[in-house]
Every structure is written in C-alpha cells, then in structure tokens.
Amino acid sequence: MTISWPSDGLPAAGNRQVLTEKNATGQIVHWRAALTRTALGTSGLGVLLILWWVGTDVMATPLGFLRHFSPTSAFMALAQLATQSDLPVHILVSLRRVVVGLGLALLIGVPLGLAVGSNSQLNAATSPAFQFLRMISPLSWMPIAVMVFGVGDRPIYFLLTFAAVWPILLNTAEGVKSLEPSWLRLASSLSATRWETLQHVIVPGVLGHVLTGLRLAIGIVWIVLVPCEMLGVSAGLGYFILDTRDRLAYSELMATVLTIGLLGFLLDAGARGLYHMSGRNR
Numbered sequence: 001m002t003i004s005w006p007s008d009g010l011p012a013a014g015n016r017q018v019l020t021e022k023n024a025t026g027q028i029v030h031w032r033a034a035l036t037r038t039a040l041g042t043s044g045l046g047v048l049l050i051l052w053w054v055g056t057d058v059m060a061t062p063l064g065f066l067r068h069f070s071p072t073s074a075f076m077a078l079a080q081l082a083t084q085s086d087l088p089v090h091i092l093v094s095l096r097r098v099v100v101g102l103g104l105a106l107l108i109g110v111p112l113g114l115a116v117g118s119n120s121q122l123n124a125a126t127s128p129a130f131q132f133l134r135m136i137s138p139l140s141w142m143p144i145a146v147m148v149f150g151v152g153d154r155p156i157y158f159l160l161t162f163a164a165v166w167p168i169l170l171n172t173a174e175g176v177k178s179l180e181p182s183w184l185r186l187a188s189s190l191s192a193t194r195w196e197t198l199q200h201v202i203v204p205g206v207l208g209h210v211l212t213g214l215r216l217a218i219g220i221v222w223i224v225l226v227p228c229e230m231l232g233v234s235a236g237l238g239y240f241i242l243d244t245r246d247r248l249a250y251s252e253l254m255a256t257v258l259t260i261g262l263l264g265f266l267l268d269a270g271a272r273g274l275y276h277m278s279g280r281n282r
C-alpha cells in the first residue's frame with residue numbers, strides 16, 4: 001500500500017505566484033500614481049504658461065510695454081542665449097557659488113546640530129541665539145559683508161552660508177533628538193565607542209533630517225543668490241539680469257528669469273531624489 005503525501009512545493013509555488021501578482025499590481029498602482037502626478041504637474045505648468053501668454057500677448061496692446069515680456073519672445077531669446085552668448089558661463093558661476101555656500105553650511109551646520117541635539121544644556125544655551133540669528137534676513141548683512149570681505153565671491157559665500165546653515169543645523173539637531181533611545185542603549189551595551197556610535201547609529205539616523213534641511217537650504221540659497229550677485233561682481237545670473245536691464249534687452253531678461261526658475265526646479269528635484277534614495281537605503 002502506497003501513501004502519497006501532499007507535496008510541500010505546491011503551496012510554496014502558489015504563494016510565490018500570489019506574491020508576484022501582488023508585486024505586479026503594486027507596481028502598476030505606483031506607476032499610475034506617478035503618471036497622474038506628472039500629468040497634473042504638467043497641466044499646472046501649462047495653465048501658468050497660458051496665463052502668462054494671455055497677459056502679455058493677448059490682453060496687452062500691440063505696442064504696449066508688456067509685449068517685451070511675452071513668452072514667445074522670452075523662449076526665442078532663451079534659445080539664442082543658450083547657444084550664442086555667455087549665459088552658460090554665468091550659470092556655471094552661479095552654480096559654483098551655490099555649491100560652495102551649501103558645502104560650508106554643511107560643514108558648519110551638521111557638527112553643530114549633532115552637538116546641540118545630543119546635549120540638552122548646550123541646546124538650552126544656544127537655542128535663543130540661533131533663533132534670533134535665523135530670523136535676520138541674510139540680505140540685511142550685505143553692506144557689512146562687502147565692508148568686511150570686499151567685493152567679489154567672498155561676501156557672496158558668506159551670505160549664502162549664513163542663509164543655508166540654519167535649516168541644516170536645526171533639522172540635524174531635531175534628528176538627533178528624535179533618535180530611538182533603544183538604538184543608543186544597544187550601542188552602549190555592545191561597548192561601542194563614541195566614534196562607532198556616531199558612525200553607525202547617529203549619522204544614519206539623522207541623515208533624513210539632514211537632507212530635509214539641505215533641501216530647505218537649497219530653496220533659500222537659490223532665492224538669496226540673485227540679489228547677492230548684484231554686489232559688484234562681473235559674472236553670475238544676478239549680474240546678467242542687471243546687464244540685460246541696462247541694455248534694455250527685456251526678452252533676454254525674461255529668458256534669464258526662466259533659466260533661474262528651471263535651475264531652481266532641477267536643484268529641488270535633485271534634493272528630493274537624494275532624500276528618497278536615503279530613505280530606501282535606511
């Protein structure tokens with residue numbers, strides 16, 4: 001008499017098939033949501049462009065001053081500037097200043113945030129001063145920066161660093177405060193050194209907060225950059241805007257404004273991408 005036992009592989013294969021179908025369904029839902037967000041975002045930009053066109057090309061008089069700022073002339077000027085002018089050089093100069101300012105802000109803000117977040121007494125001593133300085137507009141330091149550092153890149157680096165350091169510092173400190181105490185107790189029970197605890201527990205735990213602060217800092221720095229580049233420098237997007245104004249090249253001025261908006265959008269998208277990548281790696 002032969003007894004046949006049910007195969008263990010059949011239910012496992014069935015489970016794998018169910019999991020595969022669920023993953024496929026989840027991916028389809030994810031892609032549909034992404035396509036929906038993209039379509040809605042594109043529609044919003046399209047509405048903005050239509051309103052711009054109506055306000056300058058349709059409602060303005062044929063010889064009116066607003067005609068100089070129409071999207072048709074701005075896009076034509078942008079195509080010419082991208083290939084027949086030194087606009088790419090000004091873009092690279094501005095991006096270099098942004099990178100230097102953000103780098104200095106990270107070097108200052110992350111260590112200070114780690115120290116403030118891990119020491120309650122230091123946090124109590126520095127929090128009022130930090131909040132006071134944070135509420136001062138970076139642009140209000142422009143005359144002092146020029147008097148101290150002179151003209152050129154150094155006052156711009158100072159102003160950009162001052163603008164970017166606060167969101168990075170405060171978000172880093174908040175990340176340290178929100179760490180799970182059990183992680184620190186576990187590291188202590190394993191006799192981890194301070195450096196090992198910092199490297200393997202604290203830094204990975206606050207990375208998301210640091211990147212959130214970095215994204216906020218990018219938005220602030222990009223807004224502050226243009227007026228900062230009007231401080232007696234001879235290159236940069238802010239300088240180029242003044243140059244187009246002085247030459248009465250209004251279509252080129254609007255093309256530069258479009259360039260600033262596009263670059264800022266790409267920088268923010270890059271910061272969001274870094275944040276999502278760090279979230280998947282944690």
